[in-house]
Amino acid sequence: MFKHLLVPTDGSELSQSTVRRAVSFAKETGAKITFFYAQPDFPMISYTEAIVVNPTPDEFLLSTQKEAQRVLDLAKGVADELHVDCDVDTAVDDFPYRAIIAAAGLHQCDLIFMASHGRGGFMGLLLGSETQKVLTHSSVPVLVYR
Template sequence: MFKKILVPTDGSEVGHQAAATAAQMASESGGQVVGVYVIDPFPYIGIGDASAVGLQAYLSDAKRVAGDALDSVANACRAKNVPFAGDTIERNLVWEGILETAKAEGCDLIVMGSHGRQGVKALILGSVAQKVLTHAHIPVLIVKG
């Protein structure tokens, strides 16, 4: 039924559960999975070399965390013999990055966790899952942790 499933991940346990769900669905329908990790931009202050060093350290750490999170999605897909492609992008708003990726990749379903690592911050600002549900033009499956 669904041929290209987007799995946004933040490396959380519920994100891993969403990846396993998406891999199972893709396996049953002959589909594929696209994983995405959205990095928040570096809070640039624009003063001297310290900013460049801080930026490099931030990006290095963010890319390492993103790689680990995407590896988890890739492993779930590998276990089900499902084709996988993953990417890390940088956006101010995570939910917009997810929806942009879904559109750019031609995905026909988004499978994501109900909550990630943001905890109380998500309660105050509104969750990424809620924003995706509100603005998506394709079906969204929320996996509860």
């Protein structure tokens, strides 16, 4: 059936739950996984939940790279525990849905396995529903896990 899953993750609680379920699904079906983290591009102003910050481009890049590595290491650890073959990837793009779809094509994935939603609060409001955008624009089948 499915041989290679792309599993986007942002480190949120729901995303981590989705990682665990995707690994279980891959174990059951013998599929490989590529975990993917979409890094935001440098903004003029970056909004967090409560404050406005304005880091330098180098500080921002380092911060997003560290976060990508942290999130992907967590996901890889889950796959390693169940002996599921996996890779990790990350890309910088202002539009996470676009990066997710591109990664699915690049890695020749035959299923995108993703959470129904990710970040909450103000960031979630700004980003909109990346899952909805992936569903709308992807030619690769998408399994949405809640």
